[in-house]
Amino acid sequence: MANKVETVPQVADPPEGAVVFLIGMRINSFWKVHRWLPSFIAMFPMLMELNKNKEHGFLGSRTWINRTVIVLQYWRSMDELMTYSRTMDASHRPAWARFNRSIGNNGAVGIYHEAYVVDPDRMHTVYRNMPPFGMAKATAGRPQRTATPVADHE
Incomplete structure (x- = not known):
C-alpha cells in the first residue's frame, strides 16, 4: 500500500546526479x-505526459496550489530535464x-523554475512516521541509521 505510514x-x-526541480507560477493579477x-x-x-513516458527521465512530482503554485519534481539527470x-x-x-x-512581460502571471543536482554525500533527508514521500518516493528510501535507538513515548 503506497500510503502506509512507515514508522x-x-x-x-x-x-548521484538526480535532480530536484521546482517549477510553478504566481498569480499576480487574480482578476x-x-x-x-x-x-x-x-x-x-x-x-x-511525464508520468506516462518515464523514458524522459522524470521520476515523480508533488503539487501545491495557492496564489503561488509549486510543482516539486524529481528527475534522473539535468541532461534529461533539459532535453x-x-x-x-x-x-x-x-x-x-x-x-x-x-x-510575455504583461505581469499578470509569473513563472519560475529552479533545478538542483543532488549530491548524495552532501544532502540530508529524514522521513519519520510518513508514507513514502519526496525524494525517497521518487528514487529510493532506506532505513535511517541512528547511533542510538529512539525511545517510544506513549
Missing part, C-alpha cells in the same frame, strides 16, 4: 483569470511558446 525512520537514497488560467492548466498535460524542455514534440515546448506569445 521506522527513513532517508532518501537517490542515485485577470483569462491571463493566468491557461498557464495553470498547461502544467497538467505535461505532468500526465525534455527542448523536445519539439513534447508538451512543454508549445506551452512555453504560448506563454511567451500571450503573457
